[in-house]
Amino acid sequence: MAANVDTAAQEAGENTLIPLRSLLEPSAFRDIVVLYESTLHKTMEAIDEAARRGDTVAIGRNAHDLAGLCGQLGSGRATALARRIESACTDGDGGGASALVPELFPAVAETLAALAELAR
Amino acid sequence: MTETATRHVLLVEDTLPLARSYTEFLKTGPYTVDHVETGRKALNYLKRSMPDVMLLDIKLPDMSGLEVLERMGELSPHCPVVVITAHGSIKLAVDAMRAGAADFLVKPFNAQRLKIALANLFERLEITGEPGSAPRLMVDESTSESDQPDDGSFAGFIGSSPAMRTVYRVLGAAAASKASVFITGESGTGKELAAEAIHRLGARRDQPIIALNCAAVPRELMESEIFGHVKGAFSGALADRDGAATLADRGTLFLDELCDMQIDLQAKLLRFLQSETFRPVGGTELHKVDVRFICATNKVPLEEVAEGRLREDLYYRLHVIPIHLPPLRERGEDVIELAEYLLAAAALEEGKTFSRLADDVKMAFRTYSWPGNVRQLQNVIRNIVVMNAGDIVTMEMLPPPLDRIVLPRSIKAVG
Numbered sequence: 001m002a003a004n005v006d007t008a009a010q011e012a013g014e015n016t017l018i019p020l021r022s023l024l025e026p027s028a029f030r031d032i033v034v035l036y037e038s039t040l041h042k043t044m045e046a047i048d049e050a051a052r053r054g055d056t057v058a059i060g061r062n063a064h065d066l067a068g069l070c071g072q073l074g075s076g077r078a079t080a081l082a083r084r085i086e087s088a089c090t091d092g093d094g095g096g097a098s099a100l101v102p103e104l105f106p107a108v109a110e111t112l113a114a115l116a117e118l119a120r
Numbered sequence: 121m122t123e124t125a126t127r128h129v130l131l132v133e134d135t136l137p138l139a140r141s142y143t144e145f146l147k148t149g150p151y152t153v154d155h156v157e158t159g160r161k162a163l164n165y166l167k168r169s170m171p172d173v174m175l176l177d178i179k180l181p182d183m184s185g186l187e188v189l190e191r192m193g194e195l196s197p198h199c200p201v202v203v204i205t206a207h208g209s210i211k212l213a214v215d216a217m218r219a220g221a222a223d224f225l226v227k228p229f230n231a232q233r234l235k236i237a238l239a240n241l242f243e244r245l246e247i248t249g250e251p252g253s254a255p256r257l258m259v260d261e262s263t264s265e266s267d268q269p270d271d272g273s274f275a276g277f278i279g280s281s282p283a284m285r286t287v288y289r290v291l292g293a294a295a296a297s298k299a300s301v302f303i304t305g306e307s308g309t310g311k312e313l314a315a316e317a318i319h320r321l322g323a324r325r326d327q328p329i330i331a332l333n334c335a336a337v338p339r340e341l342m343e344s345e346i347f348g349h350v351k352g353a354f355s356g357a358l359a360d361r362d363g364a365a366t367l368a369d370r371g372t373l374f375l376d377e378l379c380d381m382q383i384d385l386q387a388k389l390l391r392f393l394q395s396e397t398f399r400p401v402g403g404t405e406l407h408k409v410d411v412r413f414i415c416a417t418n419k420v421p422l423e424e425v426a427e428g429r430l431r432e433d434l435y436y437r438l439h440v441i442p443i444h445l446p447p448l449r450e451r452g453e454d455v456i457e458l459a460e461y462l463l464a465a466a467a468l469e470e471g472k473t474f475s476r477l478a479d480d481v482k483m484a485f486r487t488y489s490w491p492g493n494v495r496q497l498q499n500v501i502r503n504i505v506v507m508n509a510g511d512i513v514t515m516e517m518l519p520p521p522l523d524r525i526v527l528p529r530s531i532k533a534v535g
Contacts, residue, residue, distance in 0.1 A: 016230040020144050032144070036137040064179060065135050068206060071228035072141060083207065 015074035017118060033119040037112060040069060044108055047085075051098040059097050060089025066104075070111050078107035127242065130171035131155045132162040132188065133204065134181050138227075142175065145231035151238070159183035166195040173238060176221075177204045178212055186212075189219045200245065202237055214422045223439075224422075226432060233436065240440045247293050247441055275317035277310060278461045279454030283446040287314070290443050295321035300393070300438045303416040305445030308493030311416040312376060314445060319372040324412055327371030330364045335377035343385055344401045347392075353402025365398055369409040378415040378438070379424045386431045393437045413438060448490040448497065455485050455497065462498055463513065466505040474505055477513045484518065484525045 017036075021029050043066045050058035067082035081104050088097035129146055133139040134157045143153045154171070156162050159180045165171075174192075178185035185203055192199065200222040205213045213224035222244075223237055273279075274288035294301050295318045303311045312331065319329040337345050344353070348363030364373055375381070381389065392398045393413060397406045415438050417424070424430035448455055459477060467474040477485070490496055500519060508517045515523075 013228060014230055016141060016145075016228060019231060020141070023148060024144065032137065032140050035140055039135070039137050064206060068135055068138055068227050071207065072138060074228075079207075 013071060013074040013076055013079070015114070015118070016072050021118065030119055033115055036069065036073065037115055040066070040108055040112060040115075043069065044105065047101060047104065051101045054094060054098070056089045056092065056094035056097060059094070059101070060086050063089065063097070066108070070108070073111055073115065075107070075111040075114065078104065078111045081107050125242075126150045126152060127172040127238070129153045129238075130162065130165055130169075130174045130199075132157075132159065132174065132180065132185070133177045134158065134179075135177075142234065145234050146238075148231055149235045149238075157181070159185070159188040162188055163191055163195060166192055166199065170196055171199060173222075173241060174199055174201045175204060175225075176201050178209065178216065179206065186216055186219055189216060189221060193220065200241055202241065211426055214426065217422060233433070236436050240436065243297075243299050243440055244442075247290075247297050247299060275321060276313050277317070278458045279451055280457065281446075281451040281454045283451055284454060287443060287445060290441070291317050292321060294318050294441045294443065296323075297441070298412050299440040300413040300415070301441045301443060302421065302439045303414065303443045303445065304421065305416075305418065306447045306491075306493055307418050308495030309445035309447060310494055311418075311445060312374070314443060315372070315374040315376075315414045315416060318414060319374075319412075322372075322412070324371050328368060329372040329374055330368040331374040331376060332364050333376045335380035339382050342381065343388065346385075346389070347398045347400050348403075349401035350403040353400070357402065360400070363400065365392065365409055365411060366407065368411045370411075372412045372414055375413070375415040377417055379417045379419045379421065379430050383429070383431065386434050390431060390434045390437060393434070448493045449488075453486075455490065456482050458494060458497055459485055459501060462501040463505065466502050470505050472505050472509060473511050474513060475511050478515065480515050480527055481513050481518065483527050484515065484522055487525055487527070488522055 017029075017032065020032065024032075043062050046062045047059055047066065050056075050062060063082045063086040067079050067086060070078040070082060081100060085097045085100045085104065088094075088100065127150060129151050131139055131142055131146075131153050133142065133155065136157075139155050139157070143155060146153050154165065154169075156165055157180075159182050162174070162176070174196075176185045176188060180188070189201060189203075192201075201216075201220065202223045202225060203213060203216040203221045204225050204227060205216075206227050209226075213221075213226070216224060222241055225234065225237055274284075275291065277284060277288065291314060301315075301318060303314050305311050315331070316329060319325065332345055334342065344357075344361070344363060346363050347365055348361050349357050351357055351359050375389075388398070396410065397408045399406055421430060421435055421439065425432050425435050448458075456477070459482075463474050463477065466472075485497075492499075500522060503519045504513055504517045507519070510517075515527075518525075
């Protein structure tokens with residue numbers, strides 16, 4: 001399914017946190033990174049649980065949040081997948097949305113790895 | 121905006137990391153920020169306090185940003201709002217603008233984008249007194265008394281309708297600034313005249329205004345038309361040639377039908393706007409100029425952004441002072457003022473004796489929708505004057521399609 005994701009949307013965007021690294025105290029910057037990390041974990045858990053329950057509305061709502069978070073971090077693949085899942089939910093295609101969820105885990109893992117790198 | 125003025129921002133965003141990012145972005149500029157996570161908290165906040173601007177996420181957990189916009193009208197009608205929308209939701213942003221939002225930002229955005237949007241907003245507020253695209257009246261003290269529309273005319277425009285008086289005031293105020301101006305309006309409403317008025321009334325009046333119609337110049341020549349070229353840049357480039365950017369140095373560059381400019385050239389135009397430097401086609405040397413930008417379109421810029429025909433970042437850069445020229449059908453009695461003015465001018469030029477319009481002709485003019493606006497009215501009047509003789513313009517003299525207008529019997533008598 002990943003091959004279907006719009007190529008343009010997969011392009012890595014700008015990680016908008018990078019300029020903040022040089023502007024903020026290291027501890028303040030780490031706080032932001034930790035906030036992103038914990039919210040990404042919580043949102044992924046919420047999507048996973050909602051997919052198990054077949055709760056299309058909750059999948060869509062959390063995918064929307066995830067797209068916003070990953071977009072801000074310049075993670076093209078995770079953003080594009082989250083948008084596709086949100087779009088499927090909006091169209092009432094819960095099955096299609098749930099089928100994409102497993103692909104989201106490795107994509108968000110990449111995002112988390114990039115975040116961890118940024119915090120070093 | 122004034123560099124040192126600190127503005128207070130109310131940020132309404134339920135995704136905490138995003139809220140934290142936006143807050144840090146703003147803190148690198150002259151902003152203080154209060155953050156709330158829900159629409160209800162935002163409305164409660166507005167009962168107690170008045171921020172300089174509200175940054176409002178459209179998708180909130182308890183209500184939509186559109187509902188917040190509606191409900192805040194009673195609490196803080198003068199608080200400008202910039203809505204934050206997700207990628208692919210620009211149609212929602214258009215709805216928000218219609219509901220009174222001053223501008224929009226599409227996620228994701230960086231610190232620079234956010235600060236440009238707010239700086240543009242506050243610049244608009246200072247210049248026009250209105251954050252949105254339909255500025256309310258505000259007299260600008262730097263505009264001379266003779267520029268004020270006391271007699272229903274202003275810098276080449278004719279008409280004293282409230283809509284046009286608003287336009288005159290904003291034109292006068294915009295002339296005193298170097299800020300970019302984005303003129304919108306249907307064909308024939310006077311966009312080029314508005315651009316010329318801004319240039320003529322401003323400090324650059326003694327310098328050139330260079331106009332380029334992005335729809336009229338062939339695509340392959342457009343870059344050279346704007347930035348010029350060096351000898352040998354392409355076949356036919358037999359010598360170095362200055363483009364509009366160089367010719368407009370210290371003056372004004374007017375880009376008409378901007379939305380028709382090809383998207384890759386829009387990227388180059390954006391770089392030019394940001395840096396005021398450019399390279400001629402085929403050249404290596406950077407040229408620096410001082411140019412004031414005015415652009416115009418007969419399309420709806422936000423819809424063009426939504427359709428991917430106008431770069432969103434270019435829109436942000438240019439949309440500092442929006443001026444909308446109303447269509448003639450929304451200008452009330454202006455159609456008669458204009459017709460009489462044009463009649464006198466055409467009669468003088470053609471050596472005719474026409475001096476007034478019959479009452480039923482006036483009614484026909486008021487009834488007709490004028491899809492071609494003032495330009496169409498101008499052509500109709502010229503046609504009447506050339507093709508007829510007499511002192512009064514009568515219904516029989518009207519060219520198509522005005523000759524097919526059916527008026528109520530009670531006003532058919534010639535005045």
